[in-house]
Every structure is written in structure tokens, then in C-alpha cells.
Amino acid sequence: GAVVSQHPSWVICKSGTSVKIECRSLDFQATTMFWYRQFPKQSLMLMATSNEGSKATYEQGVEKDKFLINHASLTLSTLTVTSAHPEDSSFYICSARADRGLNEQFFGPGTRLTVL
Amino acid sequence: KQEVTQIPAALSVPEGENLVLNCSFTDSAIYNLQWFRQDPGKGLTSLLLIQSSQREQTSGRLNASLDKSSGRSTLYIAASQPGDSATYLCAVRDNYGQNFVFGPGTRLSVLP
Numbered sequence: 001g002a003v004v005s006q007h008p009s010w011v012i013c014k015s016g017t018s019v020k021i022e023c024r025s026l027d028f029q030a031t032t033m034f035w036y037r038q039f040p041k042q043s044l045m046l047m048a049t050s051n052e053g054s055k056a057t058y059e060q061g062v063e064k065d066k067f068l069i070n071h072a073s074l075t076l077s078t079l080t081v082t083s084a085h086p087e088d089s090s091f092y093i094c095s096a097r098a099d100r101g102l103n104e105q106f107f108g109p110g111t112r113l114t115v116l
Numbered sequence: 117k118q119e120v121t122q123i124p125a126a127l128s129v130p131e132g133e134n135l136v137l138n139c140s141f142t143d144s145a146i147y148n149l150q151w152f153r154q155d156p157g158k159g160l161t162s163l164l165l166i167q168s169s170q171r172e173q174t175s176g177r178l179n180a181s182l183d184k185s186s187g188r189s190t191l192y193i194a195a196s197q198p199g200d201s202a203t204y205l206c207a208v209r210d211n212y213g214q215n216f217v218f219g220p221g222t223r224l225s226v227l228p
Contacts, residue, residue, distance in 0.1 A: 006159075034216075043205060043218040044160075093159055095216075105209075105216065107152075109159035 002028045004096050006108040013084055014116055021079045021111045023094030029074035030096035034105070035067075038091040050077055084115045118143045120219035122206055128225040129196055137191040137222045139206030144184050147212075151180050151191050152205040154221070160205065164191070168211075196226045 003026040013019050023033060032051050036044040048064075050056035050071035058064045066088075068080040077096075081088055093110040097103050119142045129135055139149070148167045152160040164173045164180040166189070172181040179192040193200060206219040 043220045044207075044216075045218075046215060049215070091157075104165065107160040107162070110157075112157065 002026075002096075002098075002104075002106045004030075004094065004106045004108040006092075006094055006111050008111060009109065010112040010114075012114045012116065015085055016083055018080055018082045019084055019113060021081075021092055021094075021113070023077045023079070023096065023108055025075050025096040025106070028096075028098050030077070030098065031074065032097045033071055033077040034095040034097075035069060035077075035079050036093045036095065038093060038110075044093060047079075081113065084113070086115045089113055089115045118146075118208060118210060118217045120206060120208055120217050122204075122219040122222050124222060125220065126223040126225075128227060130227050131196060131198060133196050133226075134192070134194050135196055135224075137193070137204050137206075137224070139189040139191070139219055141187045141189075141208045141217075143210070144187050145211050146184060147209045149180075149182055149189050149206065149208045150216075151178075151189075152207065154203045154205055156203075163204075193224075196224075198226045198228045200224060200226050 005024045007022045035047045038044045047062045048056040048058045050069050052071050056069035071077040091110050094108045095105050097105045121140045123138045150165045151163040166173050166182045177194040182189045203221040203223045205221045207216045
């Protein structure tokens with residue numbers, strides 16, 4: 001299958017700082033990208049969906065001003081956690097799909113964020 | 117709103133046993149269903165993808181079935197090995213194709 005990478009794989013930051021996580025599709029052009037959050041021993045919850053060149057669509061309860069998503073190119077999406085707090089500590093996983101339709105979705109390896 | 121549940125939440129079996137993991141979903145209007153494996157602290161590894169028109173898919177020791185009308189899927193693992201120990205996630209994709217809804221997962225431990 002296609003490859004999706006994330007960087008960094010883990011990050012530790014102080015409360016109040018901002019953290020940027022990158023998601024790249026390495027061997028295909030990702031028209032649509034998704035960001036998920038996973039708390040310990042819980043399943044993945046979709047945070048937002050982004051289509052290249054458009055604003056992201058956020059799920060209910062996800063603060064768009066806190067979790068900034070930029071999908072500026074067909075191979076790169078970024079998630080910026082602004083003014084991070086300890087409760088934002090989580091595992092963030094991105095996913096990418098080659099079109100806006102029904103092709104298979106591929107998942108990145110995840111980024112572990114710890115906010116002190 | 118689609119909801120996905122998985123039973124059991126955790127399972128511990130001796131090596132060599134055959135086992136079945138269950139997944140249920142509330143809205144049968146799905147586009148496909150996918151089983152994933154997740155190792156601790158890691159991302160997702162896709163195991164099997166079943167389109168809504170299919171009844172089952174097989175890969176090696178894994179077999180996944182889909183009964184869309186009853187909102188159920190099972191993942192069958194034959195001759196389990198300690199290396200199979202992981203969390204297994206079931207996810208369904210709706211007919212509009214945009215969103216995956218994940219189940220809570222089954223945490224499997226295969227004891228040597």
C-alpha cells in the first residue's frame with residue numbers, strides 16, 4: 001500500500017507553547033487528509049478532514065483555533081497545536097486518501113505529544 | 117450516527133488457539149469495513165479491507181467476514197502466535213466515503 005509519514009514521531013513541550021506535526025504522503029498525491037486523536041486505551045477519534053486548498057472541516061467539539069490544520073499541497077498537511085496544555089497530550093494520527101471519493105485511506109505511524 | 121462496538125474488549129489465549137474477534141455497527145449503509153492492528157505506541161497496520169459487496173476476505177491466517185444486513189463483522193485468527201499480540205481495531209466507512217468510524221478495539225494477548 002501507499003506510505004504516509006509523520007514527523008516528529010514524538011514530541012515533548014512545555015505548557016503554553018505551540019507544536020507543529022507534519023503528515024506527508026510519500027508516493028501518492030493526497031487530495032484528502034484526516035487527523036485523528038487517540039487517548040490512552042481508547043480508539044481513534046476523527047478531529048478534522050481537510051481537502052487540498054480548502055479549509056479543514058472540524059468535528060464537533062474540536063476547537064479549530066486551537067488545532068490549526070493546513071493542507072497547502074497534495075503531499076503535505078500540518079497540524080499545529082496552539083498554546084498546548086497537558087490535556088492535549090495524546091497520540092495524533094494522520095491519514096491520507098488519493099481523492100475526494102472512495103479510494104483506500106492510508107494511515108501514518110502517529111505522533112506522541114506530551115505536554116508538561 | 118454510526119457507532120461501532122467490539123467484543124471482547126480484551127482477550128488472552130494460549131499460543132496455537134484459533135480465535136474470533138467481533139465487530140458490530142449500527143448503520144448498515146456502509147461503503148467498506150477495515151480491520152487494523154495497532155501495536156502499543158504505534159500507528160495502524162491495515163489487515164483486511166472488505167467492500168460492502170463482499171462477504172469475506174482472507175490473508176494468511178486471517179479471515180474477515182462481513183454481514184452488512186445484521187451489522188456485523190468477525191475477524192478469525194487461526195493458529196495464534198505470540199507475535200499476534202496487539203490491539204485489533206475495526207473501522208467502517210460510510211457510503212459517502214468521507215469518514216471512518218472506529219471501534220474501541222480488542223486487546224489480544226497470545227501467551228507462549
